[in-house]
Amino acid sequence: MVTPEQAPRRTPLYEEHRKLGARLVDFAGWEMPVQYSGIKDEHLAVRNRAGLFDVSHMGEVVFRGPEAEEALQRLVTRDVGRLAAGQAGYAAVCYPDGGTVDDVLVYRREEDFLVVVNAANRDKDFRHFKENAEGFDAEVTDESDEWALLALQGPEAVGILQGLADTDLSGVRYYRFVEGEAAGARGILSRTGYTGEDGFEVFVRPGDAPVLWRQLVEAGAVPVGLGARDTLRLEAGMCLYGNELDRETTPLEAGIGFAVHLDKEPGFIGQEALLRQKEEGLPRKLAAFEVAGRGIARHGHPVTVDGAPAGHVTSGTQSPTLGKAIGLALVPPEIEDTFKVVIRDRPVEARVVPLPFYKRERR
Amino acid sequence: MSVPEELQYTKTHEWVRREGDVATIGITEHAQDELGDVVFVELPEVGSGLGAGDSFGVVESVKAVSDLYTPVGGEVTEVNEALNDGPELINSDPYGEGWIVRLRVSDEGELLSAADYEKVLEEED
Missing domain, CATH: 3.30.70.1400 (Aminomethyltransferase beta-barrel domains)
Structure with a gap:
């Protein structure tokens, strides 16, 4: 990306992150919290209780x-x-x-x-x-500067937000949204997320964001940084642009065909190419894997089959929920069971598993 | 951050405890704090030879991968096998249970005193 040298941008919640002792890093030109108490703690807080993310940089x-x-x-x-x-x-x-x-x-x-x-x-x-x-x-x-975006995710998320909201949230189904007020801030309350948990994403005006943030934290939401956001979305099997998806990778290869309506009329940019790719067969596919040997696969590690190059790892981490090294890789479509991930020059066995790695229990 | 007086240090945040010609090596409290939750440690093989300045393993947290460097050279006499199942010992007790390797030193390297290492930490802030 061509970003001129400039001071990092800050979200309206920057001061809150500072006060909470967050470790701040540069992310896409933004000074963002990567962690507060620790990635594992924050990750498990989202899985078991409720976590609060500042994603105003979106x-x-x-x-x-x-x-x-x-x-x-x-x-x-x-x-x-x-x-x-x-x-x-x-x-x-x-x-x-x-x-x-x-x-x-x-x-x-x-x-x-x-x-x-x-x-x-x-x-x-x-x-x-x-x-x-x-x-x-x-x-x-481009109205990006007119919105702050907070994500509240986890089994206790809906209850916490309901306590601050003026509308009934129980009737808002998954991938639906309503306009309403939370902590006195008018905005959009959307039952979406990037963690595999139930919860909401809340769009409010930048000036209203700090009060909403503080009230959510007081109500029990645990602040969560970008580090755990990445481990959570990977366990949930969700793509990250720059990892699974990029200029060279089609949505079909990256396994998000469910978001591609190839029969759409009139057509979309890229439709013909994707139709052709589907007809001819995908040259590669996204495979979910667990590392069977010792080591943690990471973004960019090579994949080999019978010693020959066969793709690369797009995302990999130690899964805090499963306690195993997991990852996604772009590999030839014929791979079904196992392949090797080359971790620091050492080929390590990886086993293909179904997605998602983690699926919440409906309660 | 604790920097025990009796240990020696490197600019890359390893610590060394000398007992005769045996050196025990680990990473400092500052290093583990920077890394965050350690989830994997790659240890060298017992019997392998290392030169001063060589990379001898890797410590990984959820997010980051960090190479380990030995400031002294010698033969690896022992590795902390407990880290295979309990890599978090590096976070909970970096100067004790979280030690990483022991070497029989044959090649002395450059080491910092506790006071000098504290200066390194101040400069980083």
Whole structure:
């Protein structure tokens, strides 16, 4: 990414992170908390109780106007025409060759669409959206600076947020959202997340974010940094742009075909390439694995089969919930059982397992 | 951060305890704090020879991978097998139960006193 040397950006919750003693790191040009008490503790707090994340660095782009829907249909792989107002859908954004620009969440509101994009891709996405929406009677606006985003996740998350909210949250189903108030802050309460747990993501105005944050912490939510956010999403089998998805990888290869509506009409950018790839057979697929030998597989480690190069690890970590080294790898489609991950020059056995690594118990 | 007076240190945050020609090596409290929860330790083989400055293993936390360097050279006489099942000992007791290897020293290297290591830590802040 071409980021000019500049001071890191800070979210409206920066002072809260400082006060909580967070370890701050640069992430996509943002000074973000990577951990507070420790990644394992925070990870388990989300699995067992409720964790609170500052994800205000994520971008929000709004599509408005008579042809907002048509413009978005052209840009994303999901059929957003099938979304009801108050519903959100996961989608990919592709280049004409099928490579991935970003993975996004599309929120269909009564009057317009709000698209949440990855922090690292904000500028790139906005340019891509603007360029490709030109022929449509639609206005595309980067409203990222007008929103703070807090994610409250875990079995106790809904109860904690309900205590501060003015609307009944029990009726908000998964991937649905409502407009409402939490801790006196007006915003969007969305039953979505990136952890594999139940919970909400709450969009509020930047000025309202610190009060909401503090009240959620007082109500028992444990602050969680980006370190545990990554281990949680990996256990839940969710993709991270830059790891599983990138310019060279299609959404089909990365295993998010469920977010790609190949039969969509009119078509989206990359549709033909993806149709062709599906017809010809995927050249590689995303495989979930556990390390059977000793060691932890990490992003970028080579994969071999019978000693020959066969792909690479896209994400890998020690799973705090399972107590095992787990990972995702892009490998040839014929691989079904095992392969080797080369960890510091040493080939270590990896066993293919079904996704997700972790699935919450419905209660 | 605790920096015991009786130990010697490296700029890369290892500590060395000398008893005759035997050196016990681990990582400092500062190092384990920087790493966070240690989840894996790769140990050298007993009997292997190391030169001063060689990498002899790896400590991994959930997020980070960190190479270990020995400031002194010699033959590995013992490794802390308890770390295979309990890598978190490095977090809970970095100067005690969390020791990593023992060497019979044949090659003296450059080491820092506790006072000098504290200066290194101050400069890093």
